Structure formats: C-alpha cells, structure tokens
Amino acid sequence: DIQMTQSPSSLSASVGDRVTITCRASQDVSKYVTWIRQRPGQAPKSLIYAASSLQTGVPARFSGRGSGTNFTLSISSLLPEDFATYYCHQYKIYPLTFGGGTKVEIK
Amino acid sequence: QVQLVQSGAELKKPGASVKVSCKASGYTFITHGFSWVRQAPGQGLEWMGWISTYNGNTNYAQKFQGRVTMTADTSTTTVYMELRSLRSDDTATYYCARAFGGIVTTTDYWGQGTLVTVSS
Numbered sequence: 001d002i003q004m005t006q007s008p009s010s011l012s013a014s015v016g017d018r019v020t021i022t023c024r025a026s027q028d029v030s031k032y033v034t035w036i037r038q039r040p041g042q043a044p045k046s047l048i049y050a051a052s053s054l055q056t057g058v059p060a061r062f063s064g065r066g067s068g069t070n071f072t073l074s075i076s077s078l079l080p081e082d083f084a085t086y087y088c089h090q091y092k093i094y095p096l097t098f099g100g101g102t103k104v105e106i107k
Numbered sequence: 108q109v110q111l112v113q114s115g116a117e118l119k120k121p122g123a124s125v126k127v128s129c130k131a132s133g134y135t136f137i138t139h140g141f142s143w144v145r146q147a148p149g150q151g152l153e154w155m156g157w158i159s160t161y162n163g164n165t166n167y168a169q170k171f172q173g174r175v176t177m178t179a180d181t182s183t184t185t186v187y188m189e190l191r192s193l194r195s196d197d198t199a200t201y202y203c204a205r206a207f208g209g210i211v212t213t214t215d216y217w218g219q220g221t222l223v224t225v226s227s
Contacts, residue, residue, distance in 0.1 A: 034213045036152070043202060043217045044144075044152065055215055087152055091213040095168045096142065096154040 002026050002090050006099035012107040017078050021102045023071040023088035032092040035064055035073045038101075039084040048073065078104070109133040111203055111218035118224045119193050126189040127221045129203030136184040137161045140206040142214055143177060143188045145199040153199075157206060158186060193225045 003026035013019050023033065035048040046055050048064040051071055061076040075082055083106050089098040114128040129141065143155040156167035158177040165177050176189045186203060200220040206212035 032211070032213070036214075043220050044204075044214075045217065046204075046213070046215050049208075049213050049215070089152070089154075089213075091208060091211045094157070094166050094211055096157075096211075096213075098152045098154070101151050 001095055002029060002093065002097050004088055004090055004097050004099040006086075006088060006102050008102060009100065010103040010105060012105050013078055014107045015078055015080060018074065018076050019078060019104060020072050020074045021086055021088075021104075023066075023073070023099050025069045025071070025090055025092075028068050029090040029092035031067050032090055033064070033066065033071045034089050034091065035062075036087045036089065037082070037084045038087065039081065044087070075104075109205065109216045111205065111216055113201075113203060113218040113221045116222040116224070118226065120227055121194055121225055123193050123225075124189060124191040125193060125223050126187055127201050127203075127223070128185050128187050129218050130183070130185045131205070132184060136181055140212060141177075141179070141186045142204045142206050142212070143175075144202045144204055144214075146202070146220075147196070147199045150199075155188070155201075157212060160186065190223075193223075195225050197223065198225045199223060 005024045007022045031051040033051045036044045038044045052064045063074045085101045085103045110132045112130045140159045142157045158165045160179040179186045203218040204214035205216040
C-alpha cells in the first residue's frame with residue numbers, strides 16, 4: 001500500500017495567518033491527491049482534488065500544489081472555520097490511503 | 108444539491124453484524140460510485156472499499172475482505188455497507204462518500220457519519 005505522510009502533525013496559528021501543510025507519498029502518485037478538512041465533531045469535507053483543483057464551492061484561499069511524491073495544501077488567510085484537521089489521500093491505486101492528519105489549532 | 112443522509116447510530120455486541128445505509132439525492136445516482144471510510148474515536152480516516160452504483164462492482168480493502176459487503180439499490184438511490192463479525196476495534200464512525208474520477212476514484216461529497224459502537 002502507498003503510505004502518505006503528513007507534516008506537521010499539528011500547528012498553531014492565528015486568524016489571518018498563511019499556513020502550509022505537506023504530504024509525502026511513499027511512491028509516485030502523479031497528481032492523484034485529494035485534501036480534506038474535518039472540523040471537530042463534523043464529517044469530512046473534500047477541498048481539493050487532482051492535487052490543485054478546487055472542489056465546487058471551496059473558497060480560493062485554499063490552494064494545492066505538487067505532483068509525484070510531494071504535495072502541499074496552503075490556506076492564504078485563516079478564518080475561524082479553518083481551525084480543523086486536514087488530511088491528504090492518494091487515489092492513484094487502490095486501496096485509497098490517507099495521511100495521519102494535521103491539526104490546525106488557534107494560537 | 109447533492110445530499111447524502113446516513114442511518115442512525117448503532118450499538119452492537121461483539122460477533123454481530125451491522126448494516127449502515129446512505130441515501131443519495133440531488134443528482135443522477137448511477138453516475139457516481141461510493142467509497143466507505145471509517146474513523147475510530149480520536150483517530151484518522153481509513154478507507155474500507157468502493158462500490159459502483161452503475162453495475163454493483165466492488166473493490167474492498169484487504170483488511171475487510173470476507174467481512175464487508177457493499178451494495179447499491181438504484182430504486183431507492185441508497186447504498187449499504189454491512190460489516191460482520193464485529194469486534195470492539197470496529198467501534199468507529201462510518202462515512203459514505205460519493206466517488207468521482209477515473210479508474211480509481213476520489214471523493215467529493217460526504218455523508219454525516221454513522222457511529223457504530225461494539226460493546227458487550
């Protein structure tokens with residue numbers, strides 16, 4: 001199975017900050033990475049697919065980059081609703097595999 | 108708009124089975140398959156498998172092979188996930204997620220989750 005490793009596992013930031021989360025795949029997954037946000041006590045929400053394409057309705061403060069084995073999710077200016085846990089997952093091959101998550105906390 | 112509504116919380120004894128439903132609306136049902144993903148308390152996300160709503164084809168994670176069955180009912184636009192021989196470590200919130208993409212699919216819309224508690 002492809003391993004997805006996220007870093008950092010947690011970070012503290014303030015409203016208005018720019019944050020970047022990294023995801024590394026154990027082998028080449030081309031562009032087949034999705035980023036997900038999960039607010040406490042809520043269901044996941046898919047934000048970005050194909051490494052850099054925004055899902056319908058996702059605001060432009062979210063952006064994704066990368067291909068091959070290295071990927072990033074950036075949030076240009078944190079809003080209160082962005083304090084959550086973020087996951088990456090690959091869909092190059094089955095089984096789909098997820099990163100361990102990055103918790104973005106309020107500083 | 109796309110809506111995925113899952114069945115309610117379940118409490119099961121070890122060794123029992125559970126069947127979770129996910130009713131889809133707001134789009135043409137057979138154009139998207141579904142993945143099922145679970146999340147143990149305080150833990151990350153774990154993919155269980157995928158089902159095509161077009162022809163019923165499935166792809167299960169090896170970990171769940173032999174214990175899970177995913178089905179789709181086009182007449183009611185509902186997908187189901189049944190997990191058998193439940194153990195305490197199956198206690199988790201189970202999510203359906205609409206799939207899209209090519210040969211291997213990713214997720215776009217998610218259900219609200221169904222908490223399954225396995226306890227004697």
